Amino acid sequence: MPHAPDTMTSADILIETLINWNVDTVFGLPGDGINGIMEALRVRQDRIRFIQVRHEESAAFMATAHAKWTGRLGVCLATSGPGGAHLLTGLYDAALDRAPVLAITGMQAHDLVDTFTQQDVDLTRVFNDIAVFNTRVADAAHMETVAGLACRAALAHRGVAHLAIANDMQEQALDDAARSSRNKPRHTPDQWFQGRRLPMEADLDRAAEVLNAASRVMILAGRGAAGAAAELEATADLLAAPIAKALLGKAVLPDDHRHVTGGIGMLGTLPSQEAMEQCDALVIIGSTFPYIEYYPEPGQARAVQIDRDAERIGLRYPVEVGLVGDAAETLRLLNDRLRRKTDRRFLEQAQAGMTRWRRMMAMARSKTDMPLKPQVVAAAFGRRLPDTAILASDSGQNTELAARHVDLRPGQDYSVSGTLASMACGLPYAIAAGLAFPDRPVFAIVGDGGFAMQLGEFSTAVRYGVPLKLLVIKNGMLNQIVWEQMMFLGNPQFGCELQPIDFAKAAEAMGGTGFTIDRPEDVERVLDQAFATDGAVVIQAVVDAYEPMMPPKLPPQKARNFRQALPETPGHERIEAAIAAEPLHSMIEAGTGGDDKAG
Structure with a gap:
């Protein structure tokens, strides 16, 4: 039974604070450093659920994903020492992508801290x-104040808050705490306050002047534009502007929207890159897309950026006008000041480019070659996603497949995992x-490298009844690293081969269902069977390990590096054949201008 209010423990x-802050889920793994917290969760399991993971890294990824998916506070829990240290990768994901997460960790007894006792790590x-x-929570009276403050800080700053609690202090009753005379009970409320954040009127006027004077406006939209789709559409129409989407902004507008030119960067499209190279004004909305080389050349375009965090304005590109405010509210105010452009040629050029790009991608998706091409199965998987689907991907070549072919x-x-781009995130995100x-269907596209890192977490999906359909791109290779080794420094592939795992059998061993696709003629049939199967499902697609991952335009230096690395790279004959065929041949030609020496 719960303790009476006057004997509440830390x-x-x-x-109770988490419940009052509308937290309904805690992701974690038990340990003796958090026994008191586990007991407090046990006696309240009708009001807050504990999701047991197989690795604390997954708990942090799940808390981060929960915050991203819902907009609410994500919470993860780990024991002292190694348990808490295991949270780090997932918490860096939260920190870099600005997701509000509270991490709770245990400690050794308060009077043994820093004495080199077991698991004595100052987290x-x-x-x-x-x-x-x-x-570090001192006692129950301290907890009464800092628990709510930690929740408030994570939400207000959209970042990671951390509470470390000695295991003996977790069980200390509030009336046993040595409360100081200035620490009045319950002096901090269990709530936080949000207000409208709007830019200055003068900045809105200046931004409108910049954009009204431009003739070729490009928009870059990120996750911060979520919830502002109608306003973004209106802005793009007024400015006759193509819209490139940073990866975290993929769902901001549909991929077939008339203004959308797809992704940007290594995983992006040729029309997005060409529009960036040719624009004379750039509007960045809710994005700090990190790859500076894919922005316009400094001085080429006048830039306006909208972000609710002033610190993020001008991080990647010289910004002439920064509008600090919420995206939807700011765009509404800006749109009232914009004049509709009559010259639509820049937009029409980008739209024609997208028509050509889609034809190129359709070529890749329709190949019947053996080994099976990864684009074929990724596109077929994407076509089957229902209208309310939630899709996660991992980091690697599978990210490119999701970005371009779904x-x-x-x-x-x-x-x-956006800015951190961590492997092993896809499965925890989907869970x-x-x-x-629970009423929406969930899907994930992962690689065999990342999936193997947290393979046991598939049993978590089975345990909690998550009806997950997970596509594993199995090429026996850390494929993205292969192409980076070759293109970035001109080095042959080394150290990237993977020992094969039968993921379909592994899924069945964990209580799920497994399917295998290794021939193009089987793709549609097997996917139909997999999608019709209840529960957690793994679909392993055995695909060509030598299908290169190329940017939309391969720069001349990277093309030279690639050519230099080819002769000593295993499977170079098959790679040569792949890049001689469409659409890869055209992607290389776009960057090198047909220079055979470069390409």
């Missing part, structure tokens, strides 16, 4: 690089989505 206060020091709020429709959602939205 752990009770913590969990407040470990987390200091990533946390917007980070403290066209999202209205009502569908997508996320990934978090299924738990947050």
Whole structure:
């Protein structure tokens, strides 16, 4: 039974605070450093659920994904020492993508801390690089204040908050705490306050002047533009502007929208890159897309950026006007000041480019070659996603497949580890989505490298009844790293081969269902069977390991590096054949201008 209010322990206060802050899920793994917190969760399991993971890294990824999918606070829990340290990768994901997450970790007994006892790791020091709020809880009276403050800090700063709690202090009753005379009970409310954040009127006028004077306006939209689709459409129409989407902004507008030119960067499209190279004005909305080389040349375009965080304005490109405010509100105010452009040629050029790009991608998706091409199965998987689907991907070549070959429709959602770009995120992201939205179908595209890192987490999907359909791109290779080794420095592939795992059998061993596709003529039939199967499903697609991953335009230097690395790279004959065929041949030609020496 729960403790009476006057005998609430630190752990009770913590969990009651989470409930009051509308937290309904805690992701974690038990350990003796958090026994008190586990008991507080046990006696409240009718009001807050504990999701047991197989690795604490997954708990942090799930908490991060929960925050991204829902907009609410994500919470992860780990024991002292190694348990807390295992959270780090997922928490860096939250910190870099600005997701509000509270990490709770245990500690050894308060009077043995820093005495070299077992698992004596000062996790407040470990987390200091990533946390917007980070403290060691002194006692129950301290917990009464800092638990809500940690929640508030994570939400207000959209970052990671951390509470470290000694295991004996978790069980300390509030009336046993040595409360100081100035620490009045319950002096901090369990709520936080949000207001409208709007830019200055003068900045709106200046932004409108810049954009009204331009003739070739490009828009870059990121995750911060979510919830502003109608306003973004109106802006693009007024400015006759193509819209490139950063990866985290993939679901902001449908991929077939008349203004959308697809992704940007290594995973992007040729029309997006060409529009960036030719624009004379750039509008960045809710994005800090990190690859500076894919922006216009500094001085080429006048730039306006909209972000609710002033620190993010001008991070990637010299910005003439920064509009600090929420995307939808700011765009509404800006649109009232914009004049509709009568010259639509820049937009029409981008639209014609997208028609050509889609034809090129259709070539890749229709190949009947053996070994099976990954684009074929990724596109067929994407076509089957229902209208309310939630899609996650991992980091690697599978990200490129999701970005280029899965066209999202209205009502569908997508996320990934963005700025951190960590492997092993796809499965935890998908599980978090299924738990947050049990009425929506959940899907993931992952690689064999990333999936193997957290393979046991598939049993978590089975355990909690997540009806996940997970496509594993199995090429026996850390494929993205292969092409980066070759293109970035001109080095032959080395160290990237993977020992094969039968993921279909592994899925069945964990209580799910497994399917295998290894021939193009089987793709449609097997996918139909897999999508008709209830519960957690793995579809392993055995694909060509030598299908290159290319940017939309291969720069001359990278083309020279690639050519230099080819002769000593295993399978170079098959790679040569692949790049001689469409659409890869055209993608290389676009960057090198037909220079055979470069390409």
